[in-house]
Amino acid sequence: MKHFTKLVLGAALGAALAGATPAFADxxxxxxAEPYPPFxxxxxxxxxxxxxxxxxxxxxxxxxxxxxxxEVAWDGIIPALQAKKFDAILSSMSITEERQKTIAFSNxxxxxxPVLIGPKxxxxxxxxxxxxxxxxxxxxxxxxxxxxxxYFEPAGAVIKTYETQDQVNADLAAGRLDYILADGVxxxxxxxxxxxxxxxxxxxxxxxxAIFGVGVGLGIRKEDTALQAKFNKGIADLAxxxxxxxxxxxxxxxxxxxxxxxx
Amino acid sequence: xxxxxxxxPLWTLLSWGDQGYGDELFWGACHTLEISIxxxxxxxxxxxxxxxxxxxxxxxxxxxxNGYTTLFRALPEAILIMLLYYAGTDALNGLFALVGIxxxxxxxxxxxxxxLGAVQGAYSTEVLRAAIMAVPKGQIEAAExxxxxxxxxxxxxxxxxxxxxxxxxxxxxxLNITKxxxxxxxxxxxxxxxxxxxxxxxxxxxFVLYVTAQAIYLAISQTSIAGFGWAERRLRRGQRGxxxxx
Amino acid sequence: MRWEWxxxxxPALAEGLxxxxxxxxxxxxxxxxxxxxxxxxxxxxxxxxxxxxGAYCSYIRGTxxxxxxxxxxxxxxxxxxxxxxxxxxxxxxxxxxxxxxxILAFTLSFAGYEAEIxxxxxxxxxxxxxxxxxxxxxxxxxxxxxxxFPSAFLKVLPTLTGEVIGQLKSTPLxxxxxxxxxxxxxxxxxxxxxxxxxPLLFVALVYLALTYxxxxxFGRLERLVPQRRSV
Numbered sequence: 001m002k003h004f005t006k007l008v009l010g011a012a013l014g015a016a017l018a019g020a021t022p023a024f025a026d027x028x029x030x031x032x033a034e035p036y037p038p039f040x041x042x043x044x045x046x047x048x049x050x051x052x053x054x055x056x057x058x059x060x061x062x063x064x065x066x067x068x069x070x071e072v073a074w075d076g077i078i079p080a081l082q083a084k085k086f087d088a089i090l091s092s093m094s095i096t097e098e099r100q101k102t103i104a105f106s107n108x109x110x111x112x113x114p115v116l117i118g119p120k121x122x123x124x125x126x127x128x129x130x131x132x133x134x135x136x137x138x139x140x141x142x143x144x145x146x147x148x149x150x151y152f153e154p155a156g157a158v159i160k161t162y163e164t165q166d167q168v169n170a171d172l173a174a175g176r177l178d179y180i181l182a183d184g185v186x187x188x189x190x191x192x193x194x195x196x197x198x199x200x201x202x203x204x205x206x207x208x209x210a211i212f213g214v215g216v217g218l219g220i221r222k223e224d225t226a227l228q229a230k231f232n233k234g235i236a237d238l239a240x241x242x243x244x245x246x247x248x249x250x251x252x253x254x255x256x257x258x259x260x261x262x263x
Numbered sequence: 264x265x266x267x268x269x270x271x272p273l274w275t276l277l278s279w280g281d282q283g284y285g286d287e288l289f290w291g292a293c294h295t296l297e298i299s300i301x302x303x304x305x306x307x308x309x310x311x312x313x314x315x316x317x318x319x320x321x322x323x324x325x326x327x328x329n330g331y332t333t334l335f336r337a338l339p340e341a342i343l344i345m346l347l348y349y350a351g352t353d354a355l356n357g358l359f360a361l362v363g364i365x366x367x368x369x370x371x372x373x374x375x376x377x378x379l380g381a382v383q384g385a386y387s388t389e390v391l392r393a394a395i396m397a398v399p400k401g402q403i404e405a406a407e408x409x410x411x412x413x414x415x416x417x418x419x420x421x422x423x424x425x426x427x428x429x430x431x432x433x434x435x436x437x438l439n440i441t442k443x444x445x446x447x448x449x450x451x452x453x454x455x456x457x458x459x460x461x462x463x464x465x466x467x468x469x470f471v472l473y474v475t476a477q478a479i480y481l482a483i484s485q486t487s488i489a490g491f492g493w494a495e496r497r498l499r500r501g502q503r504g505x506x507x508x509x
Numbered sequence: 510m511r512w513e514w515x516x517x518x519x520p521a522l523a524e525g526l527x528x529x530x531x532x533x534x535x536x537x538x539x540x541x542x543x544x545x546x547x548x549x550x551x552x553x554x555x556x557x558x559x560x561x562x563g564a565y566c567s568y569i570r571g572t573x574x575x576x577x578x579x580x581x582x583x584x585x586x587x588x589x590x591x592x593x594x595x596x597x598x599x600x601x602x603x604x605x606x607x608x609x610x611x612i613l614a615f616t617l618s619f620a621g622y623e624a625e626i627x628x629x630x631x632x633x634x635x636x637x638x639x640x641x642x643x644x645x646x647x648x649x650x651x652x653x654x655x656x657x658f659p660s661a662f663l664k665v666l667p668t669l670t671g672e673v674i675g676q677l678k679s680t681p682l683x684x685x686x687x688x689x690x691x692x693x694x695x696x697x698x699x700x701x702x703x704x705x706x707x708p709l710l711f712v713a714l715v716y717l718a719l720t721y722x723x724x725x726x727f728g729r730l731e732r733l734v735p736q737r738r739s740v
Contacts, residue, residue: 033451035464042461045281046290071371073451075696076349079705080451083352085371102703119596137687141700160607160687161697166464167583171687173467174586175596175603195467198590337720338713339678342692346709438571445573449685456576469587473580477572484571 027065028086029056030219032074034164037189038251039092051251055109056090058243063234075141075163078102081219087227089219092183094143096213104222106231108215109244111258113204114144115184117172117191120200126179128155134178135160137168144181147211152181173198181205185256215258235260276468277475284462284472291458292479298375298454299441305380306440307433310387315417317392328388335385341446347378348450375447375454379440386436394429395421427498434491441483455479514702515711518694525694526715528608529680532690535612537673540619545658547620548627562624569621574679578614582607582686607686615683619676626668630661666734670727674720681712691715 031048035041039052048069060067070086081089081103088106095105116126116136128151136152137160138145148159160177162168165186171177173195180187184204190196218231238244239261248254271282279285317328335343355369355377369377398421406416448457459476463469550562569577589595589603596603634657642652681692689697695708702708 033453033457033461035461037465041465042287043281044283044287044462044465046287071451071453073449075699076345076450076705078703079349080352083349084356085352085369085374099703140696145700161693161700162687163685164460164464166467170464170467170469170583170587174589175600176586193467195590334717337674337717339681339716341681342709342713342716346706346713349705442571442573445575448575456573459576460579463583467587470580470584473576473584477568477576477580480572480576481568485567 026068027060027088028070029067029088029090030072030077030081030086031069032077032091032164033071034074035166036092036186038253039186040090051110051247051253051257052090052092054247054250055238055244058238058247059231059234062237062243063230065230073163074139077141078219081221084221087220087224088231091219092186092216093219094213095215095217096143096146097210098146099213099219103219104224104228105217105219106228107235107260108217109235109260111215112183112185112256113207114147114181114212115187115204116179116181116202117187117199118179118202119172119175119198124202126202126205128152128157131179132156134158135176136179136181137162137171137177138181139163139165139168142182143212144183147205147208148181150208150211151205169195185253188256271466273471276466276471284458284466287458287462288455288472288475288479291453291455291476292483294372294453294458295441295444295455296483298372298379298447298452299437299444301376302379302383302444303437303440305376306383306387306436307391309380309384310391313384313388314391314395317388318395332385332388335382336389340382340443341449343382344378344443344446345450347381348374348447351378351381371452374450375444375452378447379444382443383436383440386439387433390429390432390436391425394425394432397428398424427495427502430491430495430498434487434495437487437491438484441480441487445480510707511704512707514698514704514707518698521689521694521697522691522711525689525691528689528693529683529691532608532612532615532680532683533673533677536615536619537676539612539616540676541623543616543620544623544627547624548631549653551624551628552631566621566625569618570625574614574618575682575685577618578611578682578686581614582610585610607688608683610686611683611688611690615676615679618679619672622675623665623672626665626672627661630664631657633664634660663734666731670724670731673727674723677716677719677723681716 031040036050038050040048040050043049053069056067056069069090072080072085074091077089077091077093078099080086089103093099093105094111095108099105131152132155134157136148136157138148140161140163145159145161148157153159160168160171162171165182168177168180168182169187169190172180175198179202184201187201191199191201220227220231239259244259244261245254248257248259275283277283277285277288279289313328313332316324317332352369352374355374359369402420402424403416406420411419444454445456448454448460451457453461455476459472463472466472547562547565550558551566554562589599592599638656638660639652642656643649647655680690683690684693684696687693692712695712698708699705
């Protein structure tokens with residue numbers, strides 16, 4: 001009994017020291033802790049896999065860093081970066097003017113088109129006016145949520161916001177949503193799944209660069225200019241030596257992604 | 264109907280290894296227990312300091328402790344955990360820098376433990392304070408008369424005497440922290456709730472996986488209730504039952 | 510600290526607050542109503558009723574509310590595509606707004622916690638009072654309505670404040686499903702402005718104010734009820 005206090009304090013201190021790791025050991029990459037196939041998702045063996053994970057490994061090998069995935073909630077990923085929980089955001093985050101007010105980005109490493117999907121049927125009209133009264137699902141804090149807010153909400157669509165993309169997909173399959181606006185490549189993956197059998201692509205929405213930005217980049221803290229330069233050099237290397245094309249081929253995404261260096 | 268046909272069987276879904284999510288849920292549950300245990304221990308430590316501080320001072324310290332317990336117990340846990348998770352990491356990094364350890368990064372697990380412990384500490388303070396106050400004054404005065412120092416008195420008399428009083432409250436707090444630990448899934452730490460969500464998101468088997476996860480939570484809480492019941496019976500050994508007042 | 514977003518979002522935040530209050534009030538009232546039969550089943554029910562009600566309370570009190578809400582909303586949602594013809598015939602059910610799931614989950618939760626308290630209160634009413642009422646020729650229903658429930662209710666009244674505040678503190682979880690409650694709107698602010706502390710702090714302040722109001726209101730209610738305290 002007399003060791004009670006010591007035990008408690010010792011245990012707490014031990015836990016704190018065991019968990020605190022020196023920052024120089026790894027470059028920590030913040031990945032949203034949710035399935036976002038084919039870019040980042042955890043397979044049934046508990047490993048992170050995907051196009052973006054392969055890109056990360058190639059990039060880190062190129063710039064001579066040892067990288068590790070740090071899981072984080074998507075909606076708090078920018079504050080977590082600023083709170084130094086990790087060194088860079090690797091989570092299909094588009095480079096937009098709005099985000100650049102807060103953080104910096106590397107050059108883009110891929111881009112793909114935002115599309116609208118919905119239940120199978122003849123109705124392919126995706127003009128904002130046609131979506132009046134329809135439920136449109138988007139993931140919180142995304143360029144797609146911003147687009148829906150600017151174009152669909154004023155036209156009378158009901159925007160439903162979710163924490164994760166898989167929840168949006170699940171509610172379209174459940175019939176609670178009429179449309180999803182999200183990245184075309186990840187939605188493609190969903191449409192090919194059993195659950196996505198309900199639905200089909202309706203078309204790409206007109207590209208608004210002010211909202212959608214210029215593609216996906218690694219998000220970094222504004223002061224980390226050395227890291228930014230390193231990343232940019234790595235991305236240029238991977239584009240020059242054909243690594244991007246190779247990874248994209250492996251994930252059967254050739255032609256679906258716009259890659260750095262490609263015209 | 265194609266969903267029935269295409270879906271993997273339940274035992275594969277929950278199996279151990281590369282095919283199923285049994286191992287992911289298991290490790291998630293381990294993380295839940297880990298952050299709960301360490302968060303609880305940290306909370307108890309804070310609570311003990313807080314209770315003693317509240318009882319033995321009247322000035323600024325007591326006011327500050329009052330503010331801490333009132334505020335932390337009045338705010339929704341979800342909001343508190345999110346606020347502390349982001350702001351607390353900044354503060355911890357600053358603290359590490361201050362004591363000269365320098366470039367340390369706080370891992371998700373430490374952040375989760377510290378956040379849960381800080382919330383828990385406020386509740387523990389109140390439970391322990393009430394338990395200490397319920398220790399008969401005569402016992403402490405007797406120890407004083409025997410010439411025990413303040414610290415010795417606390418360690419030998421107050422602490423063991425108050426523990427049975429505190430146990431029901433502490434048991435409740437333990438049950439609360441195992442449930443509150445699910446809230447750190449909101450900031451992206453992969454314990455049982457988030458491991459389940461991720462598994463459900465990939466496999467699309469939301470219903471089965473959420474039911475399974477709840478069964479695990481229920482097993483944890485029922486085992487704990489049984490354990491605390493046993494501990495209380497042990498601690499109350501030798502204590503007199505309620506005595507009828509003549 | 511930057512607060513220039515606040516004026517733009519105040520109307521939405523006010524609407525969110527109304528939804529939060531709606532969830533709180535409906536779930537407390539409905540949950541309490543549900544707690545009475547749950548408690549009675551444990552006190553007076555047969556073997557099966559006692560076990561079932563007890564198991565229900567253990568489940569509610571032994572698992573996180575967040576998981577209960579996920580199971581209700583996403584778990585049930587994932588079953589809809591398995592029902593043949595659901596899209597044609599059950600559209601009203603499928604299209605039920607997420608707010609109803611939130612209210613249901615919170616009601617079921619409050620009932621589980623409150624039933625445990627009501628059970629103790631029912632048991633603590635002296636048997637002699639009930640026997641006397643029976644001897645007067647009152648039917649069991651009348652005994653419950655006139656004697657048993659009122660005295661049990663008076664006993665739980667002081668704990669009700671804490672229970673309601675506990676429930677209030679759970680309401681921010683509504684934002685984890687697509688509901689625009691106070692926390693949901695604050696979440697939207699975080700998404701639009703990339704600021705996290707200010708919206709969270711704002712919500713925290715509103716919750717503190719609500720807690721204060723509830724404590725005051727219940728304090729007044731308690732003083733209105735004459736109680737003979739025998740100590």
